[in-house]
Amino acid sequence: MQVSLKTNKYKGILLPLLLGGFLIFSPQWLNAQDDLLEMLEDTPPTETYTVSTFKGTRVINSQSVDIQPAKELQFSISHRFGALNTGIQKFWGLDEAVIRLGFEYGITDRWAVGLGRSKYQATYDFYSKFKILEQTEGKDTFPLTMVLNSNMALRGSGFDQPEVDEVFVNRLFYTHQLLVARKFAWGSLQLMPTYTHNNIRELLVESNDMYAMGLAGRIKLTNRWSFLFDYYYLIDDELKTVFQEPLALSLELETGGHVFQFIFSNTNHMTEKLFLTRTQGQWLNGDIHFGFNISRTIPFHR
Known part of the structure; x- marks a missing residue:
């Protein structure tokens, strides 16, 4: 087979x-x-830098870790009315107003300078903000953003005390802060160790050098609305016998081109030296000032 x-x-x-x-x-x-x-x-390992820790360069009264980008100018208007407990005689504070006009310009993406003018005591303020470190995600993660803020204020009006020598150097006040913040999915938190120096002592209860610790935050409500607060604990006990610790609350609306804040605070001051050492309002007594902040950015790099 x-x-x-x-x-x-x-x-x-x-x-x-x-x-x-x-x-x-x-x-x-x-x-x-x-x-x-x-x-x-x-x-190279990819790194993502955190942006918009807050929606603006200020939380409410305090500076934030956000800096105006290079070649962009921000114009801001801050408005505070009188205390709500003044009643109908002063239309619940609306008959009184304190205004600050301010500008901030980004020299680089890490360094910005600003100036402003407030109605109270005809105060001029000048400041510089420099970003030391940025919060990042990626291979080299860093959890915080850190910014140095230095402010110099000039009192334009005369002193109430006739014994005070009104020379130029006595009209200057200085504030230095380290702003440390972290952005979360739900919002942001910021710590603000603060040092203030006065060239003269206007009042017996104040020192030439004073210290405070600030805490500020933002809680995201929607894509456009947020709740904010900023508060300072004054370390100088003698100062607290006359003045109060500043606390401000705000609802914030971001519209793309503008950032608008509706504010309630126990101070109507808007420069660091004044709201840190001259806040008189008590929340429990109704010494609350309604106000608003509004800002607009103008780019110069287009």
């Missing part, structure tokens, strides 16, 4: 071709794989 075995006539040719192709192309394939691995190793 004869058995017939079917064979593939191309089998003898196919195997040498496959073996030859592997030997020819495998070095190129291995080299290409090595090149790809080297490219991946040379690719």
